[in-house]
Amino acid sequence: MTEDLDWISRSGLKAKGKRPQFLDPEDDRMLSILMALVGEVSVMRERIDTIERLLDAKGTVSRADIESYTPDMDTGRERNLLIKEYLARIMRGVQQDMQALAELDPPIEDVVKEMEAG
Numbered sequence: 206m207t208e209d210l211d212w213i214s215r216s217g218l219k220a221k222g223k224r225p226q227f228l229d230p231e232d233d234r235m236l237s238i239l240m241a242l243v244g245e246v247s248v249m250r251e252r253i254d255t256i257e258r259l260l261d262a263k264g265t266v267s268r269a270d271i272e273s274y275t276p277d278m279d280t281g282r283e284r285n286l287l288i289k290e291y292l293a294r295i296m297r298g299v300q301q302d303m304q305a306l307a308e309l310d311p312p313i314e315d316v317v318k319e320m321e322a323g
Contacts, residue, residue, distance in 0.1 A: 243295055250291070251284060 227233065255274045259266040276284065293300075 243292075247288060247291065250287070254280075254284065254287075 228236065252271065255271055255276075256266055258276075258280065259270050259274060263270070
């Protein structure tokens with residue numbers, strides 16, 4: 206089923222509706238490019254991990270081995286942890302900015318008390 210799809214032409218299709226914009230257009234475009242690259246690097250890291258595991262197990266590797274490899278639960282857990290750490294490093298600046306914004310806002314209870322008093 207998925208073999209019949211032309212993923213290259215589909216990847217260039219425009220989504221229906223207006224594209225959400227969070228930053229100015231140039232920054233939005235750069236963020237989109239960056240996140241696409243982050244995804245590609247993540248896939249390459251998993252593929253390299255697969256190759257390394259196959260080489261450790263068999264001493265040789267073929268494309269068919271790589272394509273048919275299915276990680277076990279422990280491998281899946283290791284990969285999930287690596288991906289979480291990777292994304293945390295990439296998004297560290299954004300997370301720090303969000304934490305700084307949250308620290309600027311007083312707790313909602315304080316706001317309610319102030320409004321009741323005033």
